[in-house]
Amino acid sequence: MCGVIGLMGNEDVFRDLYQGLLAIQHRGQDAAGIITYNGRFHTKKGLGLVRDIFTPEHLQRLKGNVGLGHTRYPTIGGGRSEDAQPFLVNSPFGIIMGHNGNIINYPDLKKELFEKYRRLLNSDNDVEVILNIFAEELAKLKVTTLKPHHVYKAVAGVFKKVKGSYSVVAYIAEQGMVAFRDPYGIKPLVWGIRRDGLLPSYGIASESVSLNILNFTDIKDVGAGEVIFIDQRRRFHRKKIANSPHTPCLFEWVYFARPDSFIDGVNVYDCRVNLGRFLAEEIRQHNLEIDVVVPVPDSARDAAIEIARLLNLKYREALVKNRYIGRTFIMPSSGERQISVRQKLNPIASEFKGKNVLLVDDSIVRGNTSKAIIEMARECGAKKVYFASYSPPLRFPCVYGIDMQTRTEFIARNASLEEIARRIGADKVIYQKLDSLKKAVQLGNPRLKHFCGACFDGQYPTGDVTSEVLKRIEEERKLAQQQLELNL
Numbered sequence: 001m002c003g004v005i006g007l008m009g010n011e012d013v014f015r016d017l018y019q020g021l022l023a024i025q026h027r028g029q030d031a032a033g034i035i036t037y038n039g040r041f042h043t044k045k046g047l048g049l050v051r052d053i054f055t056p057e058h059l060q061r062l063k064g065n066v067g068l069g070h071t072r073y074p075t076i077g078g079g080r081s082e083d084a085q086p087f088l089v090n091s092p093f094g095i096i097m098g099h100n101g102n103i104i105n106y107p108d109l110k111k112e113l114f115e116k117y118r119r120l121l122n123s124d125n126d127v128e129v130i131l132n133i134f135a136e137e138l139a140k141l142k143v144t145t146l147k148p149h150h151v152y153k154a155v156a157g158v159f160k161k162v163k164g165s166y167s168v169v170a171y172i173a174e175q176g177m178v179a180f181r182d183p184y185g186i187k188p189l190v191w192g193i194r195r196d197g198l199l200p201s202y203g204i205a206s207e208s209v210s211l212n213i214l215n216f217t218d219i220k221d222v223g224a225g226e227v228i229f230i231d232q233r234r235r236f237h238r239k240k241i242a243n244s245p246h247t248p249c250l251f252e253w254v255y256f257a258r259p260d261s262f263i264d265g266v267n268v269y270d271c272r273v274n275l276g277r278f279l280a281e282e283i284r285q286h287n288l289e290i291d292v293v294v295p296v297p298d299s300a301r302d303a304a305i306e307i308a309r310l311l312n313l314k315y316r317e318a319l320v321k322n323r324y325i326g327r328t329f330i331m332p333s334s335g336e337r338q339i340s341v342r343q344k345l346n347p348i349a350s351e352f353k354g355k356n357v358l359l360v361d362d363s364i365v366r367g368n369t370s371k372a373i374i375e376m377a378r379e380c381g382a383k384k385v386y387f388a389s390y391s392p393p394l395r396f397p398c399v400y401g402i403d404m405q406t407r408t409e410f411i412a413r414n415a416s417l418e419e420i421a422r423r424i425g426a427d428k429v430i431y432q433k434l435d436s437l438k439k440a441v442q443l444g445n446p447r448l449k450h451f452c453g454a455c456f457d458g459q460y461p462t463g464d465v466t467s468e469v470l471k472r473i474e475e476e477r478k479l480a481q482q483q484l485e486l487n488l
Contacts, residue, residue: 001256001401002085003027003071004098004189005205006169007214008177008230010197012036014062017069020203020210021050026258027100027206028073031084035096037173038064045084066171070098073403083125089132092139093146094173099127100206101166101187102401104462104469107476109133109161130168134158138172146175148237151229155180156241159225163464165249165400165452167222169204176231179204183242184461185224186249186400186452188263192216199234207261221264224248247450247461251402253441254391255299255362266444269302274440275390276306276360279432283358284311286430288386291355296362296373297321297345303390304360313358318351319373341372353381363391364424365404367411371424378425387426392434396458399465399473404455407474 003024007013017034032053033045042062046053050071070085086098103109103126113119113132121128137157141150155178165186170178181189192211194201203211208219222228225242249256252263259269283290292314295304298321308315322344357377364370370387377385393412398404407413412420421429434456442448454460 001027001073001403002098002100003206003210004085004100004167004169005069005203005210006067006098006171006177006179007201007203008066008171008234009194009201010199011065012063013065013067014059016203016214017067018050018054020205020214021069021071023210023213023258024205024207025050025071027256028071030074031072032070033072033084033086033098034058034062034067034069035086035088036062036064036067037096037171041088041094041096041173043088045086047084066177068096068098068169068171083123085125085127087123087125087128087131089135092135093175095131095135095138095170097127097131097134097168097170099130099166099168100189100401101182102126102164102399103129103162103166104164104399104465104473105162106164107472126164126166127168130158130162130166131170133161134170146172146229146231148229148231148239151176151178151237152227152239152241155227159183159242163462165462167206174232176229177202177204178230179222179228181222181224181226183225183244184247184452185222185264186247186461188248188252188257189222190219190262191222191228192219202230202234202236204228207257207263209258209261212260219262245450245461246448247452248448249400249402249452250437250441251363251391251398251455254437259299259302264445264448266441266448270444271440272299272302272390273306274443275432275437276303277310278436278440279303279360279388279390279430280307280310282432282436283307283388283430286428288358288428289356289384290358290386292316292318292351293358293360294318294351294377295360296369299362300360300390303362307358307360307388316348316351318348318357319345319376320348321345341369342376345373345376347376347380349380351380352377355382356384356386357382358386358388359426360388360390362389363394364389364411364420364429365394366409367420367424370426374425384427385425386428386430387421387424388430390432392437392453392456393420393431394455396455397470397474398455399460399469400452400454402455 005020068086137154167187167189224246229237253271293308
């Protein structure tokens, strides 16, 4: 999971790129970068949060009315500045690119690029593979001016070679801006227009909220397998060049996206309210004596309010969040996550003391965060602590860009509900049903018929994730984690 934004405007775009990145900072907190263009490329990348990387000096240096911005979430490790996006190649034309996703066959493509094309990749970032393959496909065309059909052909070459999930934004110097979404549309991407000059400004981003705050309108989704090309004269071209079923990631609505965003036409807030409604019916069947409903802030709040309303229970904000601590799930190492939970959340003891408490969270992955929160509730004197997840049990590795790539990371894998409750210290654990999660999304957009829920059911939509691929990814993940721990 990462956040990407690309802008073609009528004046310098650095300030808007900065604001757009702040709006999608939740999608990645490891590193960020901006590259602008005004006849030459201007680059600033670094580790950490957007607000800490960029200074007023960069406003003066990063000139140009076109540019890309990116905020990075690492699926393996983190803390390497050379892995920060966007990336740049100087031929053909000069291309910059940023993406969100994860490439399954990255090692094979990296090897092919070096052995066949003599292209050395200097990072472990997937987008460098996509960028170099795209550059090679363009170079094959041997043209001096790109037309839409040239871009479509180059992206088709990417689709043919690159396996996995990816939403991509690129700018080709003096030619135009390009955006495309993998054939299954697993990761989100939207585009919009801002009429602020003789020519319209165009924006492309991972989430609609990033364009909303910049006053873009007519915001639409980039379709699965679709390519967008905005040429230098701001003429807009689009074409669907792949026909796989649109299969967006369910975890976007569960956790990743902001509640004020629309993902594939579905408002995230509305979806989470519906998830609360469906989960309330599950909870009702257990006939539990519950005194108070408490959300784990922030993502669970919308569902928890609906649960309390439907079950006629008290709702209390009894866990206070320190908003200057990052999202624990996307922190690079498990040690950082465990330490951060107590720094991030502090209980209001009086709301727990002597009560049967229903804690509501978006999911339970490794169980470390859930266990720590339950321990806090008991230390405050809670009589019983029930834990409800508005997503189904996570049991299978994700190979499409979520930092859960080994089987051992899932507390729910091969475990009963009673075993999960015992491991996290809850009196009972209640999960959402997968069909209810899909239904909650489809209520917002009935045209969505297929979903990537591989982390829930082990069904990988791209059809190329074999047991050998999973084993290789798991071994790579373990080695990377060991190396990270050695460097700490």
